[in-house]
Amino acid sequence: MEDFEIVELYWNRDENAITQTDRKYGKYCRKIAYSILFNHEDTEECVNDTWLQTWNTIPPQRPERLSTYLGKICRNIAINLYEKLTAEKRGGTETDACLDEMAEVVGKESDVEEHLDLSLLTDTINAFLKTCEKQTRIIFVQRYWYMIPVKDIARENHLSESNVKMTLLRTREKLRTYLQEEGYSV
Amino acid sequence: MKKETILKAVNDISDDFIAEAAPSGWMPKEKPAFGWLNGKVLAGILAAVLMIAILPVLMRPRRPDIQTVTPYHVCETIREAEDITGFTFAYPETYKDWKVSQISVYTGSMIEVIYADADGETARIRKAEGNDDISGDYNAYAQETILHAGAREITARGDDDSVSLMTWSENGYSCSVSFSEPLSSEDAAAFAAEIQ
Structure with missing residues (x-):
């Protein structure tokens, strides 16, 4: 599915938007999250939060480039989660x-x-x-x-x-x- | 300044820089959003634009409407789609518990048929004049193989020995089939064999 169609699904409040986003950009976002968190479970949590935040921001947003829009949300969530998880213990990643x-x-x-x-x-x-x-x-x-x-x-x-x-x-x-x-x- | 601050500030750097540096295989292949556009399609768009420009003069609505112009037209029947595009399109009416849920024509030149089951979309098939990849599926798949359906040679892409996308060109027309859930090679080829 093309990006403008996926964005249109979000605007129409069609939950298929999330399925299609995961299908097209799930791999990309999981790679970004895993590079930061180095843990599959945390990565899944981060990616799910990414879909939720995307759902909550489109509309009103209408990103011109969906890939990097999702990537930025995912990276931001992953870094925040990383900070939360490693507030006391750090090293090695x-x-x-x-x-x-x-x-x-x-x-x-x-x-x-x-x-x-x-x-x-x-x-x-x-x-x-x-x-x-x-x-x-x-x-x-x-x-x-x-x-x-x-x-x-x-x-x-x-x-x-x-x-x-x-x-x-x-x-x-x-x-x-x-x-x-x-x-x-x- | 804290080192975390600068790492967070990097998050919102230009989309161009992020896309430019995407490691290979991470992001779906970037293609023009309308990669299947060719001269005929552009002519169709021009005709549509002219129609849109003329229509308000020809038709005076009783009340002002705000309308969204979309590049596609949803058809009631495949015959309607064939009349618009000028070519025929044959495909299985049903497959497993899938049924045709929508028939559309894009810019007067490409027919798209979407299948769905109780859970939603399952597949979409496209046909247009030319030899370009019209699938609109820019995912990077691990495997690319050639399937045969009679004399037809099909490029099949997918992961884990399954097929998510099929494309082929035949007699001056391009076709594509993309599955929401991957199929086995045998099932995918059998499905493709019914598309003309």
Whole structure:
């Protein structure tokens, strides 16, 4: 079924919308959730919550690209669930590794909860990614949006692992500089 | 700034960047939403647009209506669909406990027949002039095999040795069959054999 037809089902409040969404994008969302949660049961919970949130947001939303609309909801739910599940115990997952790498970008963390405008920060990251070469951007997004392991990124892009690690290191450094230039305290 | 903050901010980056970086096999193949559009279909759309432009002049509604223009027309009978498209379409009236639930014509050039059982849609078959893939099914399947139904050679796609999608071209027409629940190769080929 084509995306516009699925979106139309949501608008018509037809519960078949969820079946069709799961059929077309279930695999995609499960991959995203599993990369963060590393647990099949939690992944299923996350994907079910994704369908529920989608049902609750379309309408009024009419996403132009259903795949990434679902992906963003799923990733957001998965990260929140991950935080909840690992509030006290952490370590060993790909998400931990990504967080540790991101620590290099933000520098010394502030203990004080910041009142940052996330959407402005997102705009800044978008602007930064636009300045990157396509392959660099793909590697960065595969690591920090899809959170897939470095070895898989290397295979996906026909590069060596060390090459991917080096690209990520340089991109993180550039992002840190970019954020500083944009006035962020990192 | 906390490292979690930046990871959350990454969540809403541009859709283009996310789609561009999707690992192979994760996302259904991106194709143009109307990949089956060709010159004749565009001509059909143009004719439809002209009709829409002219209709308000020809018909004065007694009260103003807000109407949604859809690219498809639901038909009462297959004969009606055949009259619109100018080609014939034969298919099984029933299969197992499936029955035809809707016959539609897209942009005057493609017939779509949807089957359903008590639980909802089970399959949809399409026929249009040309050789393009008209299925609209962009899922990435693990397997692609060739099935034979008489002299017809069918490209079958699916996972776990079952068939979710069949496409073929014959005598200047493309056909596709997509199943909501996969069928065995034998059942799928038998189903396809009844479609002309």
